[in-house]
Amino acid sequence: MPAKVKNNSLVKLKRIAQYLNECELERKEAEQIVKTYPEITVDNAYLIQKELVKLKISRGNKLIGYKLAFTTRTKQRSMGISTVGFGYLFDYMKIDDGGDLNLNEVIHPKAEAEIAFVIGEDLEGDVSPYEVIEATKYVAPAIEFVDSRYKDFKFELIDVIADNFSASRFAIGADVKRPSEVDLRLSGVIFERNGLPEKTGALGAVLGNPAIAVSQLVKFLSRKGEKVKAGSVVLTGSITEAIDVHEGDFIRVSICGVGEVSTFVVRK
Amino acid sequence: MADFIEIFADELYQAEVNRNPIEPLTSRNGSLTVEDAYKIQLKNVERKIKKGWRIKGKKIGITSLAVQRMLNVNQPDFGYLFDTMYVEDGGVIKIDTLIQPRVEGEIAFVMEKDLKGPGVTEADVLRATAFVVPSIEIVDSRIRDWKIKIQDTIADNASSGLFVVGGKKTVVDNLDFRCLGMILERNGDVVVSGAGAASLGNPVKAVAWLANKLSEFGEYLRAGEIVLSGALAQLVVPKRGDFFKVTIQKLGSVSVKFE
Numbered sequence: 001m002p003a004k005v006k007n008n009s010l011v012k013l014k015r016i017a018q019y020l021n022e023c024e025l026e027r028k029e030a031e032q033i034v035k036t037y038p039e040i041t042v043d044n045a046y047l048i049q050k051e052l053v054k055l056k057i058s059r060g061n062k063l064i065g066y067k068l069a070f071t072t073r074t075k076q077r078s079m080g081i082s083t084v085g086f087g088y089l090f091d092y093m094k095i096d097d098g099g100d101l102n103l104n105e106v107i108h109p110k111a112e113a114e115i116a117f118v119i120g121e122d123l124e125g126d127v128s129p130y131e132v133i134e135a136t137k138y139v140a141p142a143i144e145f146v147d148s149r150y151k152d153f154k155f156e157l158i159d160v161i162a163d164n165f166s167a168s169r170f171a172i173g174a175d176v177k178r179p180s181e182v183d184l185r186l187s188g189v190i191f192e193r194n195g196l197p198e199k200t201g202a203l204g205a206v207l208g209n210p211a212i213a214v215s216q217l218v219k220f221l222s223r224k225g226e227k228v229k230a231g232s233v234v235l236t237g238s239i240t241e242a243i244d245v246h247e248g249d250f251i252r253v254s255i256c257g258v259g260e261v262s263t264f265v266v267r268k
Numbered sequence: 269m270a271d272f273i274e275i276f277a278d279e280l281y282q283a284e285v286n287r288n289p290i291e292p293l294t295s296r297n298g299s300l301t302v303e304d305a306y307k308i309q310l311k312n313v314e315r316k317i318k319k320g321w322r323i324k325g326k327k328i329g330i331t332s333l334a335v336q337r338m339l340n341v342n343q344p345d346f347g348y349l350f351d352t353m354y355v356e357d358g359g360v361i362k363i364d365t366l367i368q369p370r371v372e373g374e375i376a377f378v379m380e381k382d383l384k385g386p387g388v389t390e391a392d393v394l395r396a397t398a399f400v401v402p403s404i405e406i407v408d409s410r411i412r413d414w415k416i417k418i419q420d421t422i423a424d425n426a427s428s429g430l431f432v433v434g435g436k437k438t439v440v441d442n443l444d445f446r447c448l449g450m451i452l453e454r455n456g457d458v459v460v461s462g463a464g465a466a467s468l469g470n471p472v473k474a475v476a477w478l479a480n481k482l483s484e485f486g487e488y489l490r491a492g493e494i495v496l497s498g499a500l501a502q503l504v505v506p507k508r509g510d511f512f513k514v515t516i517q518k519l520g521s522v523s524v525k526f527e
Contacts, residue, residue, distance in 0.1 A: 186449040186515060188463025188464060189449065189461075190447075190465045197469055198333060200461075200463035200465050200501070201462055202451050202462065204449070204515075205458055205460075208451075240461075254447075256447030256448075256449065256463070257447075
């Protein structure tokens with residue numbers, strides 16, 4: 001954790017962003033922000049996230065989309081909010097369908113089963129879920145490997161926002177479908193490790209329909225003066241509980257009526 | 269030998285009638301086997317039949333990897349469904365009539381033909397099934413705080429409580445049971461979800477397991493019986509006033525309210 005800086009809030013936020021970025025790049029566990037800086041607000045945390053994004057762009061990373069969190073009403077209600085949380089996805093986080101998650105590049109990853117929306121037209125303003133579906137080019141099964149930089153995955157809201165919602169790696173399936181061809185509420189999801197169905201779910205686990213989560217993202221971004229650009233990938237949130245991964249694991253997500261995506265967990 | 273079977277069966281029956289849970293059987297008899305547990309279960313099934321209860325079908329439990337790992341077993345279990353346990357679709361359950369209920373969403377099979385093991389395959393199950401319906405199972409445990417080992421739950425009629433079945437029938441033709449998604453809503457919020465694969469990889473396989481297991485007791489699935497084929501998601505704890513709705517892809521929905 002960087003030394004405490006007083007009287008200059010932006011410098012403080014930038015330093016925290018630098019610290020979290022270093023932890024990611026050097027694969028070392030971070031101390032919780034809230035422990036050192038209890039005064040940081042949710043808005044400040046999103047500013048730290050923004051500084052983190054700037055750092056990555058300055059290093060040549062390309063912004064390619066978003067990942068969503070707090071995608072159940074129970075969770076949103078318990079936190080007193082009515083919107084998803086989000087982090088940014090970068091090109092270096094992408095793993096090909098059938099490719100490898102290299103454990104030497106991450107700290108302590110967990111896998112999540114999700115459906116990805118690939119957006120076909122710019123989305124901004126007060127959009128409704130049906131408008132999201134109209135603007136979505138296709139949907140695809142996805143595996144997200146989250147990797148909180150915090151020690152033992154222990155964090156509070158402020159910490160996880162600042163840490164870009166644990167975004168780390170993700171794989172999008174080559175099996176894609178137009179969203180209108182998919183039952184976005186009731187399609188079954190099977191999350192396998194080495195052929196065993198570790199977890200199952202249905203797409204409606206995400207706010208009843210993942211398109212609702214995307215519409216909440218667009219509204220949230222609009223309030224910050226941002227939009228979801230055509231070509232963006234949106235990982236719409238975990239459909240089941242996360243699973244731990246170990247070297248040698250073969251992870252597969254099947255979404256019925258959409259297709260599959262898989263990743264090998266290796267150390268190389 | 270026979271003594272403790274009688275005693276435990278009687279304790280469980282009284283616990284159910286008086287809604288007063290008992291300590292785990294396994295904490296008091298460390299050598300209790302799965303076979304003993306089914307004997308205890310059967311004692312109470314016989315007792316209930318004598319009292320005029322009618323068998324409506326069977327339920328399969330311990331069908332998910334998570335629960336099998338939690339109980340450190342690699343087999344499911346089963347219990348009996350009685351007419352006294354049936355709640356109509358959209359009906360109301362008085363929460364005080366149960367001890368520590370939990371809500372599950374499941375696929376229910378309704379048998380067209382008798383199905384006798386051993387040697388029953390998934391294909392036999394599909395041929396013998398009249399149709400499937402969505403269902404809500406309310407499990408309950410007569411063992412204090414659900415501190416169960418597999419023997420405790422088997423003896424306790426596989427922790428069965430009440431069940432609700434939906435009124436839309438779907439024939440099994442062309443259904444991919446592994447894939448069917450299920451969402452369980454509480455007061456309009458999706459609280460858990462799952463897919464058919466949650467039950468032993470495929471609920472059809474769970475029913476085949478049941479038919480084969482029953483043959484060990486000289487029993488079989490009878491035409492007209494309902495089989496609850498295993499929970500498709502984590503259990504949900506109900507509170508007074510909660511309204512639950514289970515929707516299963518292609519099968520429709522079923523609901524129940526707690527008061």
